[in-house]
Amino acid sequence: MPAPIHPETAVLDLIRRVWEQGHERVDRTGVGTRALFGAMLRFDLSDGTVPLMTTKRVFWKSAVKELIWFLNGETSIRPLVEQGVHIWTDWPLDRYRRETGEAIDRDAFEARILGDPAFAARWGDLGPVYGKQWRRWQGPDGREHDQIRALVEGLKTNPASRRHIFTGWNVAELAEMALPPCHMTYQYFVEPGADGGGRLSSILYQRSCDLGLGFPFNIFEAALLQRMLAQQCGLEAGELVWMGADVHLYLNHAHLVETLLERAPRPLPRLDLRPAADIFSYRLEDVSITGYDPHPHVAAPVAV
Template sequence: MVGRSEHPEAQYLGLMRGILENGDERVDRTGVGTRSIFGATARFDLSNGTAPIITTKRVSWKTSVKEMLWFLTGETNIQALLRENVRIWTDWPLATYRRETGEDIEQAVFEHRIVEDDDFAARWGELGPVYGKQWRRWVGPDGREHDQIAQLVTTLKNNPSSRRMLFHAWNVAELGDMALPPCHMVYQFHVTSDGRLNCLMFQRSVDVFLGLPFNLVGATVLQLMLAQQADLKPGEFVWMSGDTHLYLNHLNQAREQLAREPRPFPRIRLTRRPESIDGYRIDDFEVEGYDPHPAIKADVAV
């Protein structure tokens, strides 16, 4: 057993405990209410092959990887996600459908229609210009599209000492058209003189119980893919946040999780090297030694 104080997951557990004990309680956009702090940081060393996949509850890491791969396609419709059995984005278009049609449709029925009916999906499965659109098809004032990911890969290969290796999704002109404005909004990269790729990801807002474990996995696999494409070694992943909160309907679940001892982080590796950043598939990711505590259920605040 790895001691809690020495385990990198202790950063996550300490953050959750600090919010429970010292967080500011207030009403939020969803109406559920949160207990929050402002400003947090955690650091994870990826150089030894381990990944920050939380062990004090089971995290569906494949779902997080599939979401990241979906972001990289530039797509913004949930149909592709649902066809991969990923349902984490359904709540927002489902809420829109119910509100605009007055039909109290069951989620499973709604998802089935999205998968099977392309016209229905085009009308009701669209999330607006969210992450993938901004990452891969940011539109400038002259109408030209900018592929931030492709440019990042080029810079990593040709000018790794650059201090401008970053991408973001906070497109002010299009925020109002998004189902949900970007939470993990800025990624910045740094290459050391011995060829290690470091990543810093900033979140303006983070649901610590449900969202953060997914965000850690997504950012980690993105860093691994970029490192492989640029012939670099994985280095450190630095996570930072602004509004860092627990929803009030997650407090008991957080206490349950805090009563558990973390287990060793699993190892993660890429099983092949595609020709480009666009070539990765879920089968290219292999996780070994993941032995988490049981999952803890909690509702998403929409």
């Protein structure tokens, strides 16, 4: 019997295909990409493993903090910077430089974000990005809708529903966002169990995917969120299906691509999750990753 194919092999195959066959285009950032349209990957979460890439080290604790930031409905970089997470700083920093003409570096900008609440309110807010839409989607009547709370309630009370969906793509507020949602729409499916339990599977539709830098965070966070939801609803984790629309690699990431494709995947780590009072109460210390032995990190620039 042939050995099972490592789940990360499909990711590397997609990276190779995009790099070798992708259409070269000048993108919004001016850096340029190679891109293909339409891809699908599947990950089985039922054995307790998590799709945390092993061909380069992923700073998974930063990813956990980002997901919790989303779930808290945050839109300011200040709570992330307070925890040493810099992944959202480049966008407000770029805006500050453009609008003021001040050639400030990231460290100095973040120091002002931390030290001056008024400065943080003016320059550290990202607009109505993910957290706002997930937790406080504003309807035409002014009422706010908590999509995550409604999702949990729906999974518990009506598991067979085909409406277990939340999205960040609020057309009315896209222009106000520092970055419109890339990991855009999530849908969940409950497979009933013989003993009254069940398995929770999900689909993540991603309109735009930076395979080199964004995808490793996106897929890990989607798996972690799925595990959180399953735990809160008394379900087991099933399959995570990822659907990418514009799937791309930046032209200045050649060294990253070449390095990844030279490396062999290692065993995926295990994710253990300590129970929390509700979906909004998880903290970093509730998330345990064991058996993670990745290849070294590969640095690459972020295109803003």
